[in-house]
Amino acid sequence: MTREEIIRQVNAAFVDQFEIAAGQxxxxxxxxxxxxxxxxxxxxxxxALHKTFGIALRNNxxxxxxxxxxxxxxxxxxxxxEHPEEIRSVK
Amino acid sequence: xxxxxxxxxxxxxxxxSALGMTRGELFQRLLAGQSAVRAMPEWELRxxxxxxxxxxxxxxxxRLLSLDRKLRRSMAPVAVxxxxxxGEAIAESGLAPEELSSGEAGCAIGSTLxxxxxxxxxxxxxxxxxLESLPAQQFFxxxxxxxxxxxxxxxxxxxxxxxxxxACASGLQAIGVAYDExxxxxxxxxxxxxxxxxxxxxxxxxxxxxxxxxxxxxQPPETTxxxxxxxxxxxxxxxxxxxxxxxxxxxxxxxxxxVLAEIRGYATNASGRQASQSDTEAIERCLRSGLHxxxxxxxxxxxxNAHATGTRQGDAAEAxxxxxxxxxxxxxxxxxxxxxxxxxxxxxxxxxxVLEMARQGVLLPTANLAAPDEDCAGLDHLRKPRRTSLxxxxxxxxxxxxxxAVLVGExxxxxxx
Numbered sequence: 001m002t003r004e005e006i007i008r009q010v011n012a013a014f015v016d017q018f019e020i021a022a023g024q025x026x027x028x029x030x031x032x033x034x035x036x037x038x039x040x041x042x043x044x045x046x047x048a049l050h051k052t053f054g055i056a057l058r059n060n061x062x063x064x065x066x067x068x069x070x071x072x073x074x075x076x077x078x079x080x081x082e083h084p085e086e087i088r089s090v091k
Numbered sequence: 092x093x094x095x096x097x098x099x100x101x102x103x104x105x106x107x108s109a110l111g112m113t114r115g116e117l118f119q120r121l122l123a124g125q126s127a128v129r130a131m132p133e134w135e136l137r138x139x140x141x142x143x144x145x146x147x148x149x150x151x152x153x154r155l156l157s158l159d160r161k162l163r164r165s166m167a168p169v170a171v172x173x174x175x176x177x178g179e180a181i182a183e184s185g186l187a188p189e190e191l192s193s194g195e196a197g198c199a200i201g202s203t204l205x206x207x208x209x210x211x212x213x214x215x216x217x218x219x220x221x222l223e224s225l226p227a228q229q230f231f232x233x234x235x236x237x238x239x240x241x242x243x244x245x246x247x248x249x250x251x252x253x254x255x256x257x258a259c260a261s262g263l264q265a266i267g268v269a270y271d272e273x274x275x276x277x278x279x280x281x282x283x284x285x286x287x288x289x290x291x292x293x294x295x296x297x298x299x300x301x302x303x304x305x306x307x308x309x310q311p312p313e314t315t316x317x318x319x320x321x322x323x324x325x326x327x328x329x330x331x332x333x334x335x336x337x338x339x340x341x342x343x344x345x346x347x348x349x350v351l352a353e354i355r356g357y358a359t360n361a362s363g364r365q366a367s368q369s370d371t372e373a374i375e376r377c378l379r380s381g382l383h384x385x386x387x388x389x390x391x392x393x394x395x396n397a398h399a400t401g402t403r404q405g406d407a408a409e410a411x412x413x414x415x416x417x418x419x420x421x422x423x424x425x426x427x428x429x430x431x432x433x434x435x436x437x438x439x440x441x442x443x444x445v446l447e448m449a450r451q452g453v454l455l456p457t458a459n460l461a462a463p464d465e466d467c468a469g470l471d472h473l474r475k476p477r478r479t480s481l482x483x484x485x486x487x488x489x490x491x492x493x494x495x496a497v498l499v500g501e502x503x504x505x506x507x508x
Contacts, residue, residue, distance in 0.1 A: 040164070040227040044164070044227050047226050050220075
């Protein structure tokens with residue numbers, strides 16, 4: 001899965017789940033301070049990533065360190081590289 | 092209750108219904124004979140004995156999006172309906188945000204069991220995927236007090252929070268407990284009413300009891316529900332919300348709020364006998380208790396808005412109780428032929444229509460009542476709109492579990508309002 005594909009699907013989840021305009025979704029944006037998410041949204045982000053990519057992240061320590069949208073992309077890109085058999089595209 | 096207990100008035104009223112988003116629109120569409128009951132091909136219910144009907148709310152998307160996302164994410168339809176109806180009620184009452192958040196304003200909103208749709212979704216997600224696919228607020232969308240606490244959060248209310256869950260008596264019980272909170276001096280203002288969702292799971296409960304109506308061959312869905320009629324064959328589920336602003340009368344008068352009605356009496360009881368069948372004796376006791384608290388005689392009542400859902404047993408049991416208490420001289424009608432049975436919302440939505448009947452000076456009839464059944468006879472059944480003044484009214488609700496609730500209201504004369 002390419003980074004472009006990951007960005008497309010993650011952004012689609014942000015637009016759908018958090019009602020954020022696509023134009024606002026740039027890599028440097030902080031999830032809490034810039035995009036207005038809160039801790040409950042982070043739970044829903046994990047649910048959305050599970051739904052989109054088929055990966056279970058509730059017990060993943062690395063994903064908890066993510067602070068920006070770019071870091072979400074980075075995390076998923078690394079995950080896809082290390083666990084190609086787990087991640088999938090469902091859309 | 093002591094005679095010097097505060098009097099309780101209604102200063103605002105909002106509805107979300109299958110026939111309109113204001114009580115004025117709802118009244119006009121009912122008056123025009125429109126029905127929201129339609130076929131539900133999108134519902135699946137294995138084992139159903141016929142075509143499924145319901146009266147769903149078609150909520151405009153802009154109304155849904157008018158609620159902030161972070162508040163909305165804990166809201167299933169039942170809470171959305173309640174929040175939007177509450178907004179209408181607050182606007183009519185003219186209450187300011189600081190009055191709502193003062194701690195002297197509370198919230199009592201009932202529903203059958205919270206959000207049946209969200210509960211079903213929760214259990215499905217649990218059983219299929221475990222926690223990985225469970226949204227953070229799925230629990231909050233599901234719970235029995237979801238409508239009440241979400242409304243409190245939307246409007247910043249910090250007083251008492253109550254959520255009667257007594258099936259189809261929930262909304263009227265919520266208004267009753269709100270009335271008590273004010274009479275006891277605990278609150279100055281209460282947002283009160285009921286909300287509910289129509290879902291296949293709830294319809295299935297009625298189907299299992301052979302209480303769900305199915306259209307006869309060649310008959311349009313909107314003619315299927317026939318409260319009190321000889322050919323009645325059951326109910327159809329409806330949904331929506333009705334919310335009132337209840338207020339201590341002096342508080343309302345002091346701030347110049349509109350007085351739509353006064354609550355004169357309230358009663359609730361149980362049959363103590365049977366879970367699924369309405370009980371004439373218990374309903375009769377409840378009606379008499381409500382009248383006693385209102386210090387009114389049966390002959391004082393100008394109109395009864397009946398529970399009558401269209402079931403064989405329930406309508407007959409209610410008709411017998413009404414006949415025993417009121418005789419044949421008080422006009423009676425049910426709105427469920429057109430709105431379906433909005434269950435936990437029914438007491439509140441239908442009482443909102445009663446307030447509009449009083450404002451318009453027109454009593455609405457029971458639609459589809461072609462020939463009152465023998466076991467529903469002996470009442471002044473309204474079979475077409477009747478122009479008259481309305482001062483004292485009775486609203487009753489009965490629920491699975493043997494629960495009954497009765498509210499007696501007074502609409503002030505124009506010179507008194």
